[in-house]
Structures are given as C-alpha cells and as structure tokens.
Amino acid sequence: MGFLTDRRDPRVAVIGLGYVGACIAAVLAERGLDVAGVDVDPHLVDELRRGYCRFEEPDLAQLLRAGVDTGRLRVGTDYAAVAEADVILVTVGTPVRLDGSLADEQLRGACVELSRHLRRGQLVVVKSTVPPGTTRDFVLPLLAGGGLVGGTDFGLAFTPERLAEGTALRELRTFPIVAGGLDAGSTRDAATFWRRALGVDVVPVESLEAAEIVKLADNWWIDLNIALANELAKFSALYDVDVLEVIQAANGIPKGTGTINILLPSVGVGGSCLTKDPWMVWHSAQQRGLEIFTAPAGRRVNAGMPGYTARLILDELAALGRPARGARVAVLGLAFKNDTGDLRATPVLPAVEALREAGCEVRLHDPLVDPDEAEKLFGLRPVPDLDAAVRDVDCVAVLAHHRPFAGIDFAALPVTRPCLVLDGRAYYSRERIAELRAAGFHYRGIGR
Ligand SMILES: NC(=O)c1ccc[n+]([C@@H]2O[C@H](COP(=O)([O-])OP(=O)(O)OC[C@H]3O[C@@H](n4cnc5c(N)ncnc54)[C@H](O)[C@@H]3O)[C@@H](O)[C@H]2O)c1
Structure with missing residues (x-):
C-alpha cells in the first residue's frame, strides 16, 4: 500500500x-x-x-x-x-x-x-x-x-x-x-x-477473526479471573482469612507459559468493556449453536459484587449498633475503578442504590468525576469537600481509591466514632489498617 x-x-x-x-x-x-x-x-x-x-x-x-x-x-x-x-x-x-x-x-x-x-x-x-x-x-x-x-x-x-x-x-x-x-x-x-x-x-x-477473538479472549479471561478473585474473597471471609494474603501466596507458581495470577476482588467490575465483551462472546456462540458457560458465570459473579458490598456495610453497621435506617455513609470514589473519572457502568451505582433502599443517608465524593454527570447518574450532587462529605458519618466507603485519597489522614476526619471503613478497592496494607484501628475505625474489606 x-x-x-x-x-x-x-x-x-x-x-x-x-x-x-x-x-x-x-x-x-x-x-x-x-x-x-x-x-x-x-x-x-x-x-x-x-x-x-x-x-x-x-x-x-x-x-x-x-x-x-x-x-x-x-x-x-x-x-x-x-x-x-x-x-x-x-x-x-x-x-x-x-x-x-x-x-x-x-x-x-x-x-x-x-x-x-x-x-x-x-x-x-x-x-x-x-x-x-x-x-x-x-x-x-x-x-x-x-x-x-x-x-x-x-x-x-x-x-x-x-x-x-x-x-x-x-x-x-x-x-x-x-x-x-x-x-x-x-x-x-x-x-x-x-x-x-x-x-x-x-x-x-x-485472519481477521483470529484477531477479533484475541480481544474477546483477553477480556473474557480478565472478567472471569476477577470473578474468581471475588468468589475467593467471599470464601476466605467464611474463615476469617485475608483474601489478599491468600492471593499473594497462591500467585507466582509457574503454570503454562506464565504463573498463576489471580487478580483482585473489589466492589465490582464496571466500564464499557468488561461488562459487555463477555456477553458478546456468549451471544456470538449462541448464534452458532454453542452454549458458553464461563463468560456469563463471570458476569453474574461480578455483577453481584455491589450488592455483596452494600450487604457487608449494612451488616457491619448493625454489628456497631447502627440500624440501616438513618445511618450515614460517605462514599469516596464513584468511578468504575481507581484513577479514572469514567462513570460508565460503575458498580458504585448499584451499591449506592442498595444502601439508599435500605434507608441509609448517602453522601458522594469524587474529585475525578464530572459533578453534573455524577448527579445525573446517582440523583445526588457529589460533595466537593472531603470533610463536608464525611462529617458525622457512620461509615466511609472507599469504593474507588484514586491517587488523591492516598494522603487522607483518617485520624483527622470529623466522623462519628467508632466509624466503619469499608475498603472496596483501596487494598489497604496491614500497617494502614492498624493505624485506622488505632484512630477509632472499624475496618472491613472485600474478603478481608
Ligand atoms: N474504553 C476502553 O477502555 C477501551 C479499551 C479497549 C477497547 N475499547 C473499545 O474501543 C472502542 C471505543 O471505545 P471508547 O471507550 O473509546 O468509546 P466512546 O464511546 O468513548 O467513543 C466512541 C466515539 O465514537 C464517536 N462516533 C460514533 N459514531 C461515529 C461515526 N459514525 N463517525 C465518527 N465518530 C463516531 C462517538 O461520538 C464517540 O466520541 C469500543 O469498541 C470499545 O469496546 C475500549
């Protein structure tokens, strides 16, 4: 050419x-x-x-x-x-x-x-x-x-x-x-x-088709692997085991041409790709008379995570003696993952909806998302100031952990104490969790 x-x-x-x-x-x-x-x-x-x-x-x-x-x-x-x-x-x-x-x-x-x-x-x-x-x-x-x-x-x-x-x-x-x-x-x-x-x-x-399938294979693998991590998190929680410790220890042994590499659990999978590409696989196969089971299974597991996260918050609040009705929850991070302002198919939306349906008063905060877009999607205007967002709340739910959140001094936050920190995608270290506890917070992560 x-x-x-x-x-x-x-x-x-x-x-x-x-x-x-x-x-x-x-x-x-x-x-x-x-x-x-x-x-x-x-x-x-x-x-x-x-x-x-x-x-x-x-x-x-x-x-x-x-x-x-x-x-x-x-x-x-x-x-x-x-x-x-x-x-x-x-x-x-x-x-x-x-x-x-x-x-x-x-x-x-x-x-x-x-x-x-x-x-x-x-x-x-x-x-x-x-x-x-x-x-x-x-x-x-x-x-x-x-x-x-x-x-x-x-x-x-x-x-x-x-x-x-x-x-x-x-x-x-x-x-x-x-x-x-x-x-x-x-x-x-x-x-x-x-x-x-x-x-x-x-x-x-x-061929063209081989290249088209490569893309679908990548996203099929990623979504399914995250589903594995999410179910592993739920499974580990049954035994009071930190899923991140399990994943770190399980990963790395040679397998095939690489190593075992289980990805991370979270509040859910969003964005415009992983939420649709497995369905593209499933539908294409159906059209040719083949039933694909893994792609929809991954989707279902991951789509259930916002509900699981909301349930976790409500259960932990109940254990702290705070009934769902009237409990105040500050959600930090609305985007579909860390360090993006993209709200497409964000799992934070169904998590927030579940909390509000249960009677919680929810406040939203995210420095990366467009506030007008967030208001349109959530029906709630985000609070631009962090202190105002968390004032007197019973729970701080970190559902997308953007870089600006890394420097948050939890000890200085004007929350009610004890206050629940729900870690939906921050993966706080053991040291950070110890600091949170020392500052009067109760910590809970996905599978942690
Ligand atoms: N977003 C991701 O992270 C990502 C990653 C890998 C692959 N993809 C794939 O890449 C593609 C694009 O994704 P995206 O996230 O950029 O989508 P997008 O919705 O952000 O962008 C699509 C753009 O195409 C424009 N458009 C629509 N019809 C047009 C036309 N007839 N002529 C010219 N422009 C037109 C739209 O106005 C829009 O700006 C999708 O197939 C997606 O699955 C996306």
Whole structure:
C-alpha cells in the first residue's frame, strides 16, 4: 500500500475520538505522525480544539493539547479529512444490546461515511471490539459500497485495542499489537504501520477473526479471573482469612507459559468493556449453536459484587449498633475503578442504590468525576469537600481509591466514632489498617 512505498511517515485518520480514539490520536501525534481525527460529536470536537479533554486519563489532556498546538493533530466532523490519510483507524463505540448482540449503529455510520471517501491504496484498520466475523461480513461490504474492492484497492485489518483506562498511554506505547488482515498484504501493512507508528512489537495472526477473538479472549479471561478473585474473597471471609494474603501466596507458581495470577476482588467490575465483551462472546456462540458457560458465570459473579458490598456495610453497621435506617455513609470514589473519572457502568451505582433502599443517608465524593454527570447518574450532587462529605458519618466507603485519597489522614476526619471503613478497592496494607484501628475505625474489606 501507499505508505510502504516511500520513506515518509504514514499519515493517519482516526474515526471516533472517544476514550480510545483520543488516546491513540494523542500518542500518534506525539510520535510525530500527522493525524486527522474525525468524530460525529461536534461538542467533543469543539472541546478538543479548545484544548479541553473530557476524559480523566493521566497526561492525556496535555498530549492532546500539544498535538493540536503543533498542528500534528487536527480534529473535525468532516470525513473529507480522511482523503489525505494512508491509514484509517476505526475507534467508534461498539456497545451491545440487552441480548448481547452488537449495537452496530456507530460502526455502520462510520463505514458508510468512510465508503464515500475511501481511495485506492488506503489501509483501513478496525480497532473497536467486535464479534468475530464483523470486519469481514459487516465492515468490508459497507466499505466496498463505494465501489472499491477490499484487498485489491484498499487494505483491511483488525488490530484490537487492549489498553486499560488509567494506564492507557503507557500501555499504548508498549503493549504488543495483534494484527489480522483480510489478506496477507493487509496483515503485513498493518504490522508495518504499527511497528513504525508506535515502535511496538506486532503479533501477526492468520485472519481477521483470529484477531477479533484475541480481544474477546483477553477480556473474557480478565472478567472471569476477577470473578474468581471475588468468589475467593467471599470464601476466605467464611474463615476469617485475608483474601489478599491468600492471593499473594497462591500467585507466582509457574503454570503454562506464565504463573498463576489471580487478580483482585473489589466492589465490582464496571466500564464499557468488561461488562459487555463477555456477553458478546456468549451471544456470538449462541448464534452458532454453542452454549458458553464461563463468560456469563463471570458476569453474574461480578455483577453481584455491589450488592455483596452494600450487604457487608449494612451488616457491619448493625454489628456497631447502627440500624440501616438513618445511618450515614460517605462514599469516596464513584468511578468504575481507581484513577479514572469514567462513570460508565460503575458498580458504585448499584451499591449506592442498595444502601439508599435500605434507608441509609448517602453522601458522594469524587474529585475525578464530572459533578453534573455524577448527579445525573446517582440523583445526588457529589460533595466537593472531603470533610463536608464525611462529617458525622457512620461509615466511609472507599469504593474507588484514586491517587488523591492516598494522603487522607483518617485520624483527622470529623466522623462519628467508632466509624466503619469499608475498603472496596483501596487494598489497604496491614500497617494502614492498624493505624485506622488505632484512630477509632472499624475496618472491613472485600474478603478481608
Ligand atoms: N474504553 C476502553 O477502555 C477501551 C479499551 C479497549 C477497547 N475499547 C473499545 O474501543 C472502542 C471505543 O471505545 P471508547 O471507550 O473509546 O468509546 P466512546 O464511546 O468513548 O467513543 C466512541 C466515539 O465514537 C464517536 N462516533 C460514533 N459514531 C461515529 C461515526 N459514525 N463517525 C465518527 N465518530 C463516531 C462517538 O461520538 C464517540 O466520541 C469500543 O469498541 C470499545 O469496546 C475500549
């Protein structure tokens, strides 16, 4: 394809400037590439042009601003911008419907629009997570609707995005990229592009479908592994055993090509990926007559954790002589995990709902989330000041442990004593727990 035939750096278009697209566009521009970003959301485009970044991701805002300021990153709503590109990356959202099937509106819109602007010699690379077969059976015919032939006139590959929010930029610069093409030429071109663009290792695979399944396998494993950790936590709690001690001691023995690596239990799994990708697996299998058991099992276990956490709080409060009705609970951290402001599918929401249903008075505090978004989701305005959030509460529930929370001096908090500290994702050390107890707190973690 075009960019392989000369020595200049490939020019890139990124379609969809959401979380993933913004991170990729920013890192590619940082690497010195010429990037045109396209999104259908004019507000998002306007924000990016003004140097504002709505995603709470370490260093992303500065990187995007630098890209826009140097002119290496241009953003807009007009697909005409893709004409100049050698490589077109598709990073639109791919949510699932209630039955686990792909809600394909964003992908369809992007492909239809792209088909009108595609020209010979370009390489289209899908990065959005999709059910196996989507790139070949859905994306390819839509792109070919413009009259060009895939594999002959333009290249087509699937290279999954495997970054995690909170550590996205570092992972983008270092993680190996899996590449599967429509044909050998597309695989080779995609591999060449990523090696040149990011300087990372590339793992070529035999087909589009293999690359699509790799992404699903990663998230299937992560969700199921967390489910194992969550059930191990409940199991350990039966014996008054600290699950973190068990996990640390169990992990590390060689197994297969790695070691046993049980992940961490928590208030639950959220975000836009782990909550949907296992269902994508399950639905895709169903469509072909195969019943998959593990993916839904992981989902069910993890979806039950917010309720388990709320129950833990209520039981511990009862043991301290505080009935649920009227008990005051401060929830620190509303996002779906530590160090992100992302509220998508946050497990904190069902935990808070369960507490409020039981009659608790809940106050919310999170310095990373957008307060308007939080108010819309929780029906409660977060309290910006930590002291005001915890004043006279019976329980401080740390449900996402963002970096600013590391410095909290619990001894100085104006809470009722004894006060419960519910550790939903902070993983406090033994020393920290001893300090909490000395300061008049009662500590309880998930499986601890
Ligand atoms: N968020 C993550 O941590 C993560 C990690 C790995 C992979 N993924 C996958 O990456 C993909 C994108 O995820 P995200 O979190 O960035 O989603 P997102 O919802 O944040 O962003 C999607 C963007 O695409 C834009 N868009 C929709 N239709 C469009 C169109 N026709 N043309 C141009 N732009 C359009 C939307 O306006 C939005 O800005 C998904 O498939 C997701 O599963 C996400």
